[in-house]
Amino acid sequence: MEKNTKVTLANDAEDDKQHHTNKEQDSIILNPNFEDGLNNWNGRGCKAVLHESMDGGKIVPLSGHVFAAATERKAAWNGIQQEISGRFQRKRVYEVTSVVRIFGNNATSATVQATLWVLNANQREQYIAIANVQASNKDWVELKGKFLIHGSPSRIILYLEGPPPGTDILVNTLDVKHARRNRPSPPPFYEVCALTINNALKLAIARFVVWINPGFGINIVESSEVRDGETQPWFTLGNCKLSVGQGAPRTLPPMARETLGSHKPLGGSYILVTNRSQTWMGPAQMITDKIKLFLTYQISAWVKLSVGASSGINPQNVNIALSVDNQWVNGGQVEVSVGETWHELGGSFRLEKQPQNVMVYVQGPAAGIDLMIAGLQIFPVDRRERIRCLKKQVDEVRKRDIILKFSGLDESCDLFPYIVKVKQTHNSFPVGTCINRTDIDNEDFVDFFIKNFNWAVFGNELKWYWTEAERGKLNYQDADDMLDLCIGNNINVRGHCIFWEVESTVQPWVRQLNKTELMNAVQKRLTDILTRYKGKFKHYDVNNEMLHGSFYQDRLGKGVRALMFNIAHKLDPSALLFVNDYHVEDGDDTRSSPEKYSRLVLELEAQGAPIGGIGIQGHIDSPVGAIVCSALDNLSVLGHPIWFTELDVSSRNEFVRGEDLEVMLWEAFAHPAVEGIMLWGFWELSMSRENSNLVEGEGEVNEAGKRFLDVKQEWLSHAYGIISDESEFIFRGYHGTYAVEVCTPAGIVLKTFVVEKGESPLVLSIDLSYL
Numbered sequence: 001m002e003k004n005t006k007v008t009l010a011n012d013a014e015d016d017k018q019h020h021t022n023k024e025q026d027s028i029i030l031n032p033n034f035e036d037g038l039n040n041w042n043g044r045g046c047k048a049v050l051h052e053s054m055d056g057g058k059i060v061p062l063s064g065h066v067f068a069a070a071t072e073r074k075a076a077w078n079g080i081q082q083e084i085s086g087r088f089q090r091k092r093v094y095e096v097t098s099v100v101r102i103f104g105n106n107a108t109s110a111t112v113q114a115t116l117w118v119l120n121a122n123q124r125e126q127y128i129a130i131a132n133v134q135a136s137n138k139d140w141v142e143l144k145g146k147f148l149i150h151g152s153p154s155r156i157i158l159y160l161e162g163p164p165p166g167t168d169i170l171v172n173t174l175d176v177k178h179a180r181r182n183r184p185s186p187p188p189f190y191e192v193c194a195l196t197i198n199n200a201l202k203l204a205i206a207r208f209v210v211w212i213n214p215g216f217g218i219n220i221v222e223s224s225e226v227r228d229g230e231t232q233p234w235f236t237l238g239n240c241k242l243s244v245g246q247g248a249p250r251t252l253p254p255m256a257r258e259t260l261g262s263h264k265p266l267g268g269s270y271i272l273v274t275n276r277s278q279t280w281m282g283p284a285q286m287i288t289d290k291i292k293l294f295l296t297y298q299i300s301a302w303v304k305l306s307v308g309a310s311s312g313i314n315p316q317n318v319n320i321a322l323s324v325d326n327q328w329v330n331g332g333q334v335e336v337s338v339g340e341t342w343h344e345l346g347g348s349f350r351l352e353k354q355p356q357n358v359m360v361y362v363q364g365p366a367a368g369i370d371l372m373i374a375g376l377q378i379f380p381v382d383r384r385e386r387i388r389c390l391k392k393q394v395d396e397v398r399k400r401d402i403i404l405k406f407s408g409l410d411e412s413c414d415l416f417p418y419i420v421k422v423k424q425t426h427n428s429f430p431v432g433t434c435i436n437r438t439d440i441d442n443e444d445f446v447d448f449f450i451k452n453f454n455w456a457v458f459g460n461e462l463k464w465y466w467t468e469a470e471r472g473k474l475n476y477q478d479a480d481d482m483l484d485l486c487i488g489n490n491i492n493v494r495g496h497c498i499f500w501e502v503e504s505t506v507q508p509w510v511r512q513l514n515k516t517e518l519m520n521a522v523q524k525r526l527t528d529i530l531t532r533y534k535g536k537f538k539h540y541d542v543n544n545e546m547l548h549g550s551f552y553q554d555r556l557g558k559g560v561r562a563l564m565f566n567i568a569h570k571l572d573p574s575a576l577l578f579v580n581d582y583h584v585e586d587g588d589d590t591r592s593s594p595e596k597y598s599r600l601v602l603e604l605e606a607q608g609a610p611i612g613g614i615g616i617q618g619h620i621d622s623p624v625g626a627i628v629c630s631a632l633d634n635l636s637v638l639g640h641p642i643w644f645t646e647l648d649v650s651s652r653n654e655f656v657r658g659e660d661l662e663v664m665l666w667e668a669f670a671h672p673a674v675e676g677i678m679l680w681g682f683w684e685l686s687m688s689r690e691n692s693n694l695v696e697g698e699g700e701v702n703e704a705g706k707r708f709l710d711v712k713q714e715w716l717s718h719a720y721g722i723i724s725d726e727s728e729f730i731f732r733g734y735h736g737t738y739a740v741e742v743c744t745p746a747g748i749v750l751k752t753f754v755v756e757k758g759e760s761p762l763v764l765s766i767d768l769s770y771l
């Protein structure tokens with residue numbers, strides 16, 4: 001009996017040991033809960049200690065019996081660390097989970113960040129920010145994020161950092177496990193009902209499901225046209241006053257008309273908001289019960305300003321916003337000068353989480369300025385219908401008639417018709433992507449890249465803060481490696497970017513230069529990059545985001561921007577020189593409206609800048625075709641090629657993400673002024689925005705990626721038939737490269753040809769007599 005008891009206890013211990021081993025195998029962090037003290041942990045530039053409690057017992061572990069503290073920190077990068085070299089697998093996605101808080105130095109909150117220090121095989125150091133959280137001195141909080149290592153580094157250390165010197169980082173747990181892919185959310189549907197089938201049809205089908213129309217094009221705003229002096233259900237935010245006036249436009253704003261088509265005239269009334277003592281004061285309305293998740297809503301209105309108690313500042317910003325559970329959501333903005341005529345405001349939004357309360361309101365002008373709003377429309381957009389219309393435009397813009405004229409036909413073709421099969425192998429329209437140096441260490445990434453893109457742009461590796469982080473220490477090796485890959489696979493490359501006008505992106509040593517030193521450094525930067533890569537980059541973004549920053553202009557004068565373009569053109573005349581900015585196409589930012597962007601281009605050209613193209617970045621949420629197209633139309637009058645240079649869309653639902661991307665691809669492809677599209681990445685954890693990727697970190701193409709590939713396939717033309725009595729085969733196809741196969745009585749003839757842009761039909765002669 002005693003012997004059996006011992007065996008049972010031994011077996012239990014063995015089971016516990018096996019369970020513990022399995023847990024350790026699942027995690028690549030040793031001693032994640034500090035159960036073995038500080039074994040495998042140490043301080044990074046500081047001291048690591050263990051505690052059961054702190055602050056007189058006020059701080060105790062959230063779980064377990066102990067927690068660690070990184071203390072005596074003298075720099076923000078000091079923290080607790082563990083080396084994970086040899087325990088990770090390349091090309092595998094890992095999830096970092098930690099429970100943290102802060103203590104000391106009178107800090108109540110601070111950012112705690114998880115970071116990887118990576119020593120690559122070439123002894124180059126790399127720092128990868130994984131995730132951060134706003135930590136408190138009151139409660140434990142969870143920090144969570146993911147990372148992916150593409151290459152085979154010699155060492156990797158994971159550490160926590162962030163709070164100011166003197167503030168302790170407290171860590172209850174820190175674990176790293178394989179992040180298995182979650183099953184994607186199903187495609188959103190709105191409401192369905194079962195339609196009962198009569199007895200005769202029941203023999204063939206029991207029932208079928210009908211989609212209920214989600215109300216595309218139907219305004220969800222009540223009393224959009226206020227009548228008879230009645231402003232209900234509108235109410236005021238603040239102590240302003242609402243009344244009703246007459247004399248507003250009687251037609252919908254152009255962007256709404258573009259979406260809705262013919263529409264009955266408006267009544268001409270408007271809401272007048274007076275006695276405004278704060279910028280946020282204006283009319284509001286609850287729309288909670290009218291919002292459906294995952295639908296894209298377009299916002300449209302006429303707005304006008306007049307002088308009230310104060311003349312204010314010209315121009316003024318007017319914003320239609322939503323308060324979603326007390327969180328601000330931008331519905332669109334426009335700048336309006338006081339006393340001007342009615343101005344169009346357009347924007348969009350989409351909700352992906354069920355809200356408790358949704359309020360729409362209008363705000364923005366300075367206190368004392370009266371606000372007028374007319375014809376406010378908020379309606380869901382039928383994007384399927386929009387794409388159907390765009391495909392018709394694409395047929396005119398991106399296709400050409402092709403006539404294949406055959407000679408040398410055998411007389412027996414009357415009995416045995418010659419069969420022609422035409423297949424397009426490549427569309428010549430540029431579709432590119434952003435890549436990073438670490439990406440190209442992953443052979444799966446490279447395979448998808450070279451198969452699906454014909455252009456590339458480097459995410460960071462050509463930027464000045466990357467190539468010369470320290471004065472005089474140049475690093476072009478990363479850019480060289482990436483350029484070699486692209487050139488070796490016949491992929492054209494955009495140069496992004498020579499300068500970046502936003503001050504926060506300028507490296508510290510450049511910010512510290514005086515005026516003379518800065519001008520010399522600017523000219524040296526231009527010479528270094530443009531002589532080194534002369535003829536290799538097809539485009540350059542010369543000075544990025546000039547609508548959102550003015551670092552160089554403020555220090556070197558207004559003419560420095562044109563000077564940059566002129567010197568760049570002189571050093572490499574073969575490259576097209578672009579302006580490049582964001583929020584141009586979505587109505588979300590008055591700083592970068594199409595009108596302001598056009599003025600910037602005209603001002604640069606007036607100073608002699610050789611502008612070669614207009615870059616629209618395209619980091620867009622809930623895109624609406626009519627709004628995007630309106631911006632393209634406004635910019636196209638400048639006569640320059642337009643490129644979407646950094647396109648990405650974001651949605652937690654992969655199907656909605658794919659739909660957003662499809663909308664943008666077709667809008668660009670259908671517009672005659674657009675000459676290329678660059679995605680801002682496609683691989684998970686290699687993109688600047690979450691929920692934007694097309695390929696998961698371990699190589700699986702997700703639903704958004706499948707939609708992208710489907711669109712690419714739609715942009716390839718195919719034709720099949722027989723040679724006519726006139727010895728011709730006629731079809732209409734996209735511009736690009738084709739292969740034609742002709743089946744004759746004597747055998748098969750294979751030919752290739754290229755269709756370039758042109759108004760008249762392309763006539764190609766094919767001689768079959770040599771068979």
